[in-house]
Structure formats: C-alpha cells, structure tokens
Amino acid sequence: MIDKTSKKPLKRRDFIRKSLHAVAGLTIGGLAGILFSKSSSEEMVWQLDPNICIQCEKCSVNCVLPHSAVKCVHSYSVCGYCDLCSGYLQPGTKVRDTGAESQLCPSGALKRTYVEDPYFEYTIDEKLCVGCGKCVKGCNSFGNGSLYLQTRHDRCLNCNQCSIARRCPSQAWNRVPASRSYILKGDEKKKFLKS
Amino acid sequence: MLSFKQKKKRLLTIAVIAVSVAGILYFGYKAIRDNSARSQGNPFEYDIEDFKKSGAALVHYTEVGQIHIELRFVSGVSVGPDDRIYVSGDDSLLIFNGDGILHSTISMVGPAYCLFVDKNHDLYLGMDDHVEVYDRRGAKKSSWESLGEEAIITSIAVSENNVFVADAGNHIVWKLDKSGNRLKRIGEKDEARDIPGFIIPSPFFDVALDPDGFLWVANTGRHSLENYTKDGDFRTSWGEFSMEIEGFSGCCNPSHFAILEDGSFVTSEKGLARVKVYNRIGELVSVVALPDQFIEGTVGLDLAVDSSQRIYVLDPRQKLVRIFEKKQL
Known part of the structure; x- marks a missing residue:
C-alpha cells in the first residue's frame, strides 16, 4: 500500500535549481535595496544661503581650515559693471582707481578690468580671498548684490558639525544635496540647475 | 591661648x-x-554710519501722515490732478482720496511697476514690457504693444500729446504718441550730438517733465539728472557722486525723482535711503528724510508731489505712503 501523506524525496537537481532561484532572488532584492538606499540618502554638504547671509565676517575666522573654505563668488549676469563699484571701492572714496587705499577688499582679492567707458569687469582671485564678505556688504548696500559668499567644495572638508555654521548669527548655513551644492544667483543659477 | x-x-x-x-x-x-x-572692534569693518547722519541740519520737512497699503508688494505711487493718490502693487491699483481713505481698487493682470495719472485722469501703467491705459473708473482703454523682449519699464511721464517711457532694459526713453505709436528713441549714445548715453546698472530709471515741458531723465550710473528736449536733444545735466549729503551715493542713484511746481527736484536714493530737494540748477536746498527714518535695506522710494507741494514717498519695505510737508520756519 502506498502512503499518500509521505513526501517525495527531493532530488539533487531540484535542490540545485531551487537554490539558484533563491540566490538570484536575493541578489536582485539586495541590489534594488542598495540602489534605493543610495538614492534616498544622497550625500549632504554644507552651504551658505546668500539670501540670509548678513556678511558678519565670521566665515573668515571660524573655518577649521587655515584659509576659510568660504569665498566670494560673482554673478556676472547680475553685475552692473559699474565704474563706481561699491563692492570694490571704499565708501566715500574721492577717486576711482586701483590704489590699495581706494580698495575695500583687505586682501586685494577683487580685481577690476576696464571693458569700455564707463564699464569695468570684476573678478575674484580665490587664492587671496579670505571670505570676509566686506565686498559683499558694499555690493548689497548700494548695488545689485552680484557679489556673494559661497563655500567652495573643492576646499571644504564637509565636517560633521561645521564650525562656521555653529557660530553663524543669522543661521544662514544649511545642509544641501551634494548634487546641488551651490546656492547661486542670476544666469549662473539657471545654468547650474539645468546641468 | x-x-x-x-x-x-x-x-x-x-x-x-x-x-x-x-x-x-x-x-x-x-x-x-x-x-x-x-580689542574686538574691527577697524576694517564696512562702515557707512557717519554718512547716514550727513545733512541732519538741512532737514526742513516733517512727516505729517502715513497711508498703510494692504498689499504684499508695492511698486509705484502717483498723485492725480485732483490730489488723489494712486498706488500700484501686486495685481491691483489702489486709489486713495486726499485724506488717505481708500476710494477704490482696480484689478489688473500682473503688477504695474510704475504709473502716471495725466490731466484727463487717465492712468498709464508700466507693465514690465508694455503700457496699459485705464480710465478714471478703472476700465481698460488700451494695451499697447510690447517695447521688446529686453524692455523693463520703470517710469512714465505724460505731456499733452506724448508719452515718455523709461526703459531700463534697453537704456533708452521711448517717445510715443497717445495711441502707443513709437515716435523716437531718446538718450542713445551719440557723440556727434553730445549725448552721453544712459548708464543703468540696476532697474531704477526715472523720467519726469518739468513745468516748462522739458524732459528730465535720471542717468543713475553717472549720478546725474539730464535734460532733453521733447525731440531728444541733450540740453544740460547736473549731479555728482558723493556719499555726503550734497551728492548721490552708491553705484546708481538717484533711483527716483519728482519735480515741484517751481522746477526744483525731489530725489530719492537707495543704499543710503534719503530724500532731498535740489533747486532747479541742482543745488541742495533741503533734506526731506534721512536713512534713520527708513528700515535698513529699503530700496525703491518712488516719489510724487501734490498741488500743495507735499511730498509723497512710497516706502515699499514698510508698505506705506509717507507724506512730508515743509516745516514752517
């Protein structure tokens, strides 16, 4: 008599096939899991919001690096290319020249080049810029705000607790996704967001 | 012991x-x-505090009233021939009577950045790149064609037969007829005609007509007010850069101006937010308001004058029209 309740013995071929199915399933599931976890937890980096920044000069002295990772950047599409640039010249200056006594930048990092009467182009020498934001304050006070501060990510160590952010009086520092690591202005913003 | x-x-x-x-x-x-x-004091700090106090002895005006504007964004002020006050902002135009009581509201499609009310009570509104005309009851009479992709209309002045439109995007003043037909481009650089060209670093570019019918334009990048005939011939100019009270500060000032009935000028500045009165040859005669009367960072102090020569200052930061009157000395 045949016992109907008894199971068929598992053959070696079936065992291998089922094992392969299980391994394939686990692999696909694992990969999907890894991809999902990576997409949902993109690396975050520190950035300064120029719309909140009050140019208190603390960025220049509170970075853990010997030379702050915060630098002045320039939106050329916003700039008025003024001869009398309030970001370049000392307030109340009588002359509009490149003399050190006329310049606002304490380290001479902001350079100006004649374009045509009466326009000048302004560029920043990042090696010299200390991130004090003095030019930014001048530009914001009288001009269009084309000069502003940003953390340069080729220098920033992305500390777990940013020592500048901790001391920022206006709480202008935020964690932003590494793929959108700059908070830009003008046409530069449009290009950056398109890329 | x-x-x-x-x-x-x-x-x-x-x-x-x-x-x-x-x-x-x-x-x-x-x-x-x-x-x-x-020792923590910063000798290198950006400091313009002393300039904010410059001119305190010349304050000959006092604030006699304020009109609160219930809008999120305010952009322009004008006073009509009957001394009604017109304020543009958001998607509307608010009309107040002389006592500052809201009389009526006109709804529009989009904000008007500047406005002018002519002798016939017609309202000319600068809508970004084109002009719209409304009658006194708020009915739209016409919408003129765009002045171009680059156009940014910042000011309008209207004479008997012409409309002068300041276009900060193209750095010119358009002369149009009252149907919106373009007649002339005024102020383009032309060395043969001694026209220096307008330097407009920011979207502040004002125009007005003086009592003699001549056109005045704020060439903000040169810190001057320039005078043109209605045909666009350059006549004269005045103004100089100075952070002190006598001149115009920053990169681009005066941001706005209005003309009193004796031909003197009321000017306003950004950066150092101050309002001043110059006589008709450009000599400073009075200060209306100094920076300490505005919140820091206030820009866009549009100006208007009524028949009593009271000065109306639009304060966009505090959403107020502030009324100043000359002190009885």
Whole structure:
C-alpha cells in the first residue's frame, strides 16, 4: 500500500535549481535595496544661503581650515559693471582707481578690468580671498548684490558639525544635496540647475 | 591661648585681606574684560554710519501722515490732478482720496511697476514690457504693444500729446504718441550730438517733465539728472557722486525723482535711503528724510508731489505712503 501523506524525496537537481532561484532572488532584492538606499540618502554638504547671509565676517575666522573654505563668488549676469563699484571701492572714496587705499577688499582679492567707458569687469582671485564678505556688504548696500559668499567644495572638508555654521548669527548655513551644492544667483543659477 | 580681643583683631585682619584680594581680583578681571572687548572692534569693518547722519541740519520737512497699503508688494505711487493718490502693487491699483481713505481698487493682470495719472485722469501703467491705459473708473482703454523682449519699464511721464517711457532694459526713453505709436528713441549714445548715453546698472530709471515741458531723465550710473528736449536733444545735466549729503551715493542713484511746481527736484536714493530737494540748477536746498527714518535695506522710494507741494514717498519695505510737508520756519 502506498502512503499518500509521505513526501517525495527531493532530488539533487531540484535542490540545485531551487537554490539558484533563491540566490538570484536575493541578489536582485539586495541590489534594488542598495540602489534605493543610495538614492534616498544622497550625500549632504554644507552651504551658505546668500539670501540670509548678513556678511558678519565670521566665515573668515571660524573655518577649521587655515584659509576659510568660504569665498566670494560673482554673478556676472547680475553685475552692473559699474565704474563706481561699491563692492570694490571704499565708501566715500574721492577717486576711482586701483590704489590699495581706494580698495575695500583687505586682501586685494577683487580685481577690476576696464571693458569700455564707463564699464569695468570684476573678478575674484580665490587664492587671496579670505571670505570676509566686506565686498559683499558694499555690493548689497548700494548695488545689485552680484557679489556673494559661497563655500567652495573643492576646499571644504564637509565636517560633521561645521564650525562656521555653529557660530553663524543669522543661521544662514544649511545642509544641501551634494548634487546641488551651490546656492547661486542670476544666469549662473539657471545654468547650474539645468546641468 | 588667644584672648577674645586678639581673636577679634585676627579675624578683622583676615577679613580685610580677603576683601582686598576679592577687590583686586574683581577689578583686575573687569579691566582685562574691558580691554579684550575694546580689542574686538574691527577697524576694517564696512562702515557707512557717519554718512547716514550727513545733512541732519538741512532737514526742513516733517512727516505729517502715513497711508498703510494692504498689499504684499508695492511698486509705484502717483498723485492725480485732483490730489488723489494712486498706488500700484501686486495685481491691483489702489486709489486713495486726499485724506488717505481708500476710494477704490482696480484689478489688473500682473503688477504695474510704475504709473502716471495725466490731466484727463487717465492712468498709464508700466507693465514690465508694455503700457496699459485705464480710465478714471478703472476700465481698460488700451494695451499697447510690447517695447521688446529686453524692455523693463520703470517710469512714465505724460505731456499733452506724448508719452515718455523709461526703459531700463534697453537704456533708452521711448517717445510715443497717445495711441502707443513709437515716435523716437531718446538718450542713445551719440557723440556727434553730445549725448552721453544712459548708464543703468540696476532697474531704477526715472523720467519726469518739468513745468516748462522739458524732459528730465535720471542717468543713475553717472549720478546725474539730464535734460532733453521733447525731440531728444541733450540740453544740460547736473549731479555728482558723493556719499555726503550734497551728492548721490552708491553705484546708481538717484533711483527716483519728482519735480515741484517751481522746477526744483525731489530725489530719492537707495543704499543710503534719503530724500532731498535740489533747486532747479541742482543745488541742495533741503533734506526731506534721512536713512534713520527708513528700515535698513529699503530700496525703491518712488516719489510724487501734490498741488500743495507735499511730498509723497512710497516706502515699499514698510508698505506705506509717507507724506512730508515743509516745516514752517
């Protein structure tokens, strides 16, 4: 008599096939899991919001690096290319020249080049810029705000607790996704967001 | 064994020494702290505080009233021939009577950045790149064609037969007829005609007509007011750069101006938010308001004048129309 309740013995071929199915399933599931976890937890980096920044000069002295990772950047599409640039010249200056006594930048990092009467182009020498934001304050006070501060990510160590952010009086520092690591202005913003 | 007297003397000595030590420690600490506080002052700080006080002795105007504007964004002010006050902002135009009571509201599609009310009570509104005309009841009479992709209309002045439109995007003043047909481009750089060209670094570019019918334009990048005939011939100019009260500060000022009935000028600035009056040859005669009367960062102080020569200053930061009157000296 045949016992109907008894199971068929598992053959070696079936065992291998089922094992392969299980391994394939686990692999696909694992990969999907890894991809999902990576997409949902993109690396975050520190950035300064120029719309909140009050140019208190603390960025220049509170970075853990010997030379702050915060630098002045320039939106050329916003700039008025003024001869009398309030970001370049000392307030109340009588002359509009490149003399050190006329310049606002304490380290001479902001350079100006004649374009045509009466326009000048302004560029920043990042090696010299200390991130004090003095030019930014001048530009914001009288001009269009084309000069502003940003953390340069080729220098920033992305500390777990940013020592500048901790001391920022206006709480202008935020964690932003590494793929959108700059908070830009003008046409530069449009290009950056398109890329 | 010490006597009571000796014990008392010793305790007194210890107490005097303790008080002295505590005093030395306290005053020493205070001196060090004061010194360190002094040394924290930043001699390189961006400082324009002294310039904010410049001209205090010349304040000949006093604020006599304020109109609160219930809008999120306010952009322009004008006073009509009947002294009604017109304020543009958001998607509407608010009309107040002379006492500052809201009379009516006109709804529009999009905000008007500038406006002018002519002698016939017609409203000319600068809508970004084109002009729209409304009648006094708020009915749209016409919408003129765009002045181009680059056009940014910042000011309008209207004469008997012509409309002058300041276009900050193209750096020119358009002369149009009252149907919106383009007649002339005024102010383009032309060395043969001694026209210096408008330098407009930011979207502040004002125009007005003086009592003699000549056109005045704020060439903000040159810190001057320039005078043109209605055909666009350059006549004269005045104005100089200075952070002191006599001149115009920053990169691009005066941001706005209006003309009084005697031909003198009311000007406003950004950066150092101040309102001043110059006579018709450009000499400073009075200060209306100094930076301490505005919130820091206030820009866009549009101006208007009524028939009593009261000055209306639009304060976009506080959403107010502020009314100034000359003091009785």
